[in-house]
Amino acid sequence: MKKGLLYLAFIGVFFACNHTDEINESNLTPLQKLEAGNKRFSAGKPVHPDETLERLRELKKGQHPFAIVVSCSDSRVPAELVFDQGLGDIFSIRTAGNIMGDFELGSIEYAIEHLNCKLIVVLGHKDCGAIKAFINSDGHYEHFDHIKKIIEYIENEKEEKYLASHHELNLDKAINANIKHGVTALKTSEPILKEFYDAKKVQIIGALYDIETGKVTFNK
Numbered sequence: 001m002k003k004g005l006l007y008l009a010f011i012g013v014f015f016a017c018n019h020t021d022e023i024n025e026s027n028l029t030p031l032q033k034l035e036a037g038n039k040r041f042s043a044g045k046p047v048h049p050d051e052t053l054e055r056l057r058e059l060k061k062g063q064h065p066f067a068i069v070v071s072c073s074d075s076r077v078p079a080e081l082v083f084d085q086g087l088g089d090i091f092s093i094r095t096a097g098n099i100m101g102d103f104e105l106g107s108i109e110y111a112i113e114h115l116n117c118k119l120i121v122v123l124g125h126k127d128c129g130a131i132k133a134f135i136n137s138d139g140h141y142e143h144f145d146h147i148k149k150i151i152e153y154i155e156n157e158k159e160e161k162y163l164a165s166h167h168e169l170n171l172d173k174a175i176n177a178n179i180k181h182g183v184t185a186l187k188t189s190e191p192i193l194k195e196f197y198d199a200k201k202v203q204i205i206g207a208l209y210d211i212e213t214g215k216v217t218f219n220k
């Protein structure tokens with residue numbers, strides 16, 4: 001009898017565990033989906049959803065990504081891995097320092113207008129090389145390459161200028177200022193994004209990725 005109960009308890013635990021391994025996220029908001037995915041990733045328990053050939057074939061009919069993530073090109077910050085998502089889930093924009101010019105904005109407008117995305121995340125990360133380069137250049141980047149354009153862009157962000165003029169410029173603060181700049185730039189970008197944001201049709205939020213712990217902190 002005792003053995004029988006033990007067996008039943010074991011089966012119960014087995015099925016309970018199996019059940020929690022499945023992810024049913026249909027009732028979550030886009031932001032909650034990203035939060036849940038990052039929780040799995042940073043706990044070392046990613047489930048790598050939406051990576052099957054079946055998913056691949058299903059997406060042939062069209063893509064409906066639930067979020068746009070603007071992150072750094074840094075090889076340690078791939079949005080799909082950081083948020084434990086798969087094919088067709090994230091519309092991904094990546095540049096060094098997650099900065100945005102016309103091409104990036106046009107890509108985001110496309111995802112908002114035509115793919116119906118409801119969430120944009122500007123994802124900066126700790127120890128960002130692009131921001132470091134800006135700080136180290138101290139206003140005097142001497143090479144005439146295209147990296148100069150990136151540094152100048154960051155240098156000209158009003159949030160960075162504010163820090164510099166108040167003698168508060170350090171790497172962590174500059175990274176946060178850059179994220180803040182990205183969020184404000186998107187919220188005020190005309191004609192498409194401002195209109196969608198003002199009409200509350202899209203949520204725009206900043207977030208910081210810790211390259212050591214794997215955790216993302218959203219600026220809610």
Ligand SMILES: [Zn+2]
Binds near residue numbers: 097129130
């Ligand atoms: Zn970076």
